[in-house]
Amino acid sequence: MDTEAIKAAIIEKIKTVNDPEIPVNIWELGLIYSVDVDDTGKVDIKMTLTTPMCPVADSMPLEVQEKTIQVEGVTDVDLQVVFDPMWTKEMMSDEAKFVLDML
Numbered sequence: 001m002d003t004e005a006i007k008a009a010i011i012e013k014i015k016t017v018n019d020p021e022i023p024v025n026i027w028e029l030g031l032i033y034s035v036d037v038d039d040t041g042k043v044d045i046k047m048t049l050t051t052p053m054c055p056v057a058d059s060m061p062l063e064v065q066e067k068t069i070q071v072e073g074v075t076d077v078d079l080q081v082v083f084d085p086m087w088t089k090e091m092m093s094d095e096a097k098f099v100l101d102m103l
Contacts, residue, residue, distance in 0.1 A: 003037040006073045010035055010043060013067040020056055024099050026064070030091025033082065041075035043068055048087045057081070 014035075015027045026032060026047070033046040047064060049057055061081050068077045089102065097103045 001039055001041060001073060003039065006037045006041070006043075006071060007035055009071045010037070010045075010068050010074070013071055014064060017060065017063050017067065019050065019060070022050075022100065024092075024096045026060070028093045028096035028099075030093065030096070031087060032064075037074075041073050043074055043077045045077065045079045046082050047079065048082055050087055052083055 011027060011032075014032055015025045017026050018024065019026055019029055019031070022029065029050070031047050031049065033048060034044070036044045038044075045064065045068065047061065049060065054060070061079055065077050065079045068074055068079075089097075092100075092102070094103065
């Protein structure tokens with residue numbers, strides 16, 4: 001099993017999930033802290049939200065989980081929403097900063 005190829009496919013799927021309040025995908029926003037794939041196809045994802053009071057706190061992680069399980073080779077998804085470290089604007093990619101006119 002090519003875990004790196006699976007991870008790359010997962011990241012591409014995650015890039016289709018946008019924060020509804022910010023016109024940038026959650027990967028570029030830096031909301032995904034880690035994506036790990038083991039040899040059995042089990043995926044562990046750690047992600048955060050821009051704020052604990054985020055209005056999509058229930059739906060966004062579910063969308064990430066649903067898109068991840070669609071990737072060929074993925075057998076299970078364990079997604080954890082964490083707030084340590086807290087998300088900051090510095091976690092955004094340069095692309096996200098450019099789109100949001102923050103460069």
